[in-house]
Amino acid sequence: MSVYLPIAEVSVNALLILGMGGIIGVLSGLFGVGGGFLMTPLLILIGIPPAVAVATGSNQIAAASFSGLLGHWRRKTVDVKMGMVMLVGGVLGSAIGVQIFAVLLEIGQVELVVSLLYVVFLGTVGGLMLWESLRAMRRVRRGTARRRQRHNWMHGLPFRMRFRQSNLYISVIPPFAVGALVGVLAAVMGVGGGFIMVPAMIYLLGMATSVVVGTSLFQILFVAAFTTLAHAITNQSVDALLAILLIVGGVLGAQVGAQLGPRLRAEQLRILLALLVLGVCLQLAYDLLRLPDEMFVLERVDG
């Protein structure tokens, strides 16, 4: 069953897109990440122009994060105050990111920059995650509890604010900066940024773990919505039809993943995710280094 995408101007198999959305949805439900970091490379792989893949990815992330956020909202595991601070940074970062993306489109380096960013961030996050999970597993075996360092250089910064639900009294600068960085990445890489934000909130900000995922979804929802809008206006590259297919597959998959999650063991799950992230990273790195099969690329010239 093929569908012609009006903005991407390619014909795709609807079932393939639904399936992709579904599998990534299962992963996002399992691990509490948006899955954008897998979605964008996969879309490019099946022949969607990178500009459309990135912009449409944000639209799908908005749907997935809203679906997830509703669940956390009901369980009251969202720190709205912290989310707002990160959101202000996120919207600013996203606005900058969309402009950067437009410049990259102009000079023809979208592919390169997106691939490099993926290699750097996936490599770092995947590596850290694997390291943490392995250490945690060893600790569990030894029976010692983990101690988190609560005081570091961040606590010397000005503009301190109390975040009751996160159990923190810290400067607004670090959450603002984390939000802004994630906003830029969201716009350039077409990701929600959960895979960077969640570790940053736990290890950098030291937030209470119970509110981390809900708060990150809160920030991601608004940044993804804003990024979608900005891409639609600046680059006119959001494909609504592609988005619908991804969303339908994605939200169904996410619910399946959420049901599946509690039945699997958390630490092993995290190792699985770390290996998945590292796998994508290595594949992208290999593609940058090896001799290309085709030395030329074509680009559309509009207008």
Add this chain to the structure above:
Amino acid sequence: MAEIRTRIRPFLLVVTALLGVLPPATAEERVVARLSQSQVAITTNFSGSEIFVYGAVRREAPIPAGELDAIIAITGPSTPVLVRRKEQRYGIWINGPGVQIDAAPSFYAVAATRPLREILSFTEDMRHRVGIEELIRLIDAPEWLQDDRAAYRDAVVRLRRADGLYYERPDGVLLSEATLFETTIALPANLVEGDYRARILLLRNKQVIDVYDEIIPVQKVGLERFLFDLSRSDPAIYGIASVLMALFAGWMASALFRYFLP
């Protein structure tokens, strides 16, 4: 060889234009043709299309000497395209500076009774612009490219062939009794909009004796048309609608699953 061709082209064009004024010896043979579709609509479930082209040769006199051939070509709208060659910098492969090809057809399919080179003379190819080399124009090439123009032009042809957008079928036209001809041209699913041009060239002794020309408009219709137009004319409304659609879908999913799986 390609360089010499480019240099003598203006001269040849004048000569061929003059020759064209003279009445050709075989003007008695004319093409009568039909296409199975006069337009192509890109709908949501568009997965390519086929155009059946058929026709006959009309004559007032007995069949002249020499072998009769036919070429049937469908070309998509010509647009500029940017070609980049990958370069290795600091160990990784990146896109080099772009070279703008001034015009290249977005689609090109040609079917003939025999390979083009055997039935179409050089000058006739240039005059009627049948071969793909005649359709890809690279005029303002940068200085550094002078020795390498062909590589960039070939890249367009190679990449579009790989995408199924360019193809040649040297034995794709069936000609019976030196009078009736037919072929089928397949249009791929990844078509772009615009006016496509269908041409039927009748040839004898490597000379074109008659040409039939028809425009086939290819257009998005229905939902495709609506979404594309909205994304261009009111990008803000399109963006807001996309976001609202996403929020609605997210809420729906959450509500449905709460209802079915409490």
